[in-house]
Amino acid sequence: MKKGEIPQDKSTLENFTDEVIYAKGEDGKYDTGLSTGWSVKSEALDSAWEDINGELEEARKDVMNGTKSPIFYFMKKELMDEAILASYVGFMKFRVKRHFKPSVFKRIKNSTLEKYASVFNISIDELKLFKG
C-alpha cells in the first residue's frame, strides 16, 4: 500500500483518535500514516454490532415471555458470556446458568442479587423489576 492510498473513511473512531497504518512513501520507503477508518472494516464492525443488538433483543423477549431471568438479559447487555459473568460475580459457571431460570431467580437471596446488580452497574430493584 502507498501512503496516498491509506483509506480515510468515516468510522466510529471519529472524535477519538486516528489510527496508525504502515505504507510506502513517495521515495518507496516505509513510513507511517494516519487513517480515519476504512469502510471495509467498518462494515465488519457494524455487522458485529447488529448481531449483538439482535441477540439482546431476543434476550429481552425471553425475559418478557418468562423463559429467561433478567440476569440473562443484563449479561448480554454487558457483552458478557456465562464465563465472564461468573468470574466477575465470583460464582461457578453452573450456578450462574441456574440463575437464568426465572423460577430460580425468584428465590435468589438479596445478597446474591446485590453482586449481580453491582457488576451490571444497576440497583437491585432495577434488576428485580426488569420485565423485558
Add this chain to the structure above:
Amino acid sequence: MQNQYTHTQSAHCENGVITNLIKSHGQDFMTEPLAFGMGSGLFYIHLPFIKVNGIPAFSFRTMPGRIFKRTCKSLHIDIASKKFSNPRVAQEYLDKLLQQDKLIGCQVGVYNLTYFPKEYRFHFNAHNLIVYGKENGNYLVSDPVMENVTTLSEVEMNTVRFAKGVFAPKGHLYYINKIGDITKEDIKTGIAKGIKRNVRDMLHIPGPIAGVSGIKYTARKVKGWREKLGPRRAGQYLGQIIRMQEEIGTGGGGFRFMYAAFLEQAAGYFDSKELLEVSDEFTKAGDMWRQSAMLMAGALRGRASEQSDYNNMHDLLYDISDVEKEAFKRLSKIKLK
C-alpha cells in the same frame, strides 16, 4: 519523568509500549517494526475449536506478551514484572513506583477503558498502556494506539487493571529495571534471531491450522461456509476474519505491512539487498490480504455472496499462502551476519 516523557503513537499496543519504554531510556534506535520483528510477531492461526460467541478465533500475530518478552531478552533488558490479588495493594505498588519516577507498563481490560469509543469496548484483557505519572489523583496515561496522552481516575484504573475473564490482567505491571549498552551487533543478533524464529512459526509448526498452512486451512473452510452455515452465519465468520486482520492495532493488512517495514529496517542494518526484496513480498502479501477483506465484506453485506464469490476468496487465500511461504523460505536462506 512526566516532564521528559514523549508519547509516540503506534499501530499496536504491545509494540508501542516496548518501543516507548525503551526509547525513554535514551535508546533512540527503537521503532515499532523493529520490536515487532525481533519479537517474531508475524503469525497466522485458525482456531476452529476456540469460539468467541460461537465464531472461531483467528489471529494474525503471536500470543500477547511474547513480543515484549522476546525483544527485551534479545537486547538483554532486565524487566521487573508483578501481578496482584488485591487491588488496593496493586494501587499502592503502582503509586510507589510512580513516585520513583518510573515509567510503568500496565496490562488492562478494554471494556471499561473510558477513552475508547464504545463500539471498540469488548471484554478483551490483553491491552497495554504506559502510566507516566499521577496528578491530582489522576493517572497520566500514554496509550500507544491513541494519538494523544490521556488520563484515568484511580477508580477507572483499578477497574481496568482488575478486569475479569480470559487473560485477566490481575493488576499486572512491568517496567525496565536495567538497560545496558545496546550495540549495533546486539541489534543485528536480535534481528537475525527474530527472523529465524518467525520462519519456524510460519513454516514448521506441525498440523494444518498454524502458519502458511493455516491460511490454506482457512481457505478450504471459507469455501464450504456458505453451504454449511448459510449466508448469514458465513458472513459473521468472515466479519471476524476482517476485524482480526484490519482492526486498529494491526497497522493494516494483518500486520504484513508492519513486517515489511521491519525487513526494510533490517536490510539497513545488514546492508542486504535481499532483505529488501523479501520486504516487497510482504508488501504484496499485505495488499492481497486487503483485497481479500474487500471480497469478504462484499459477501458479508450481500453485495457479492454467491458460491463463486466464496470460491474467489478461497483462491486468493491460497495465493497469499504461497506468497508468504516463498517469502519465508527466502528469509530462511539469507545469511545474516
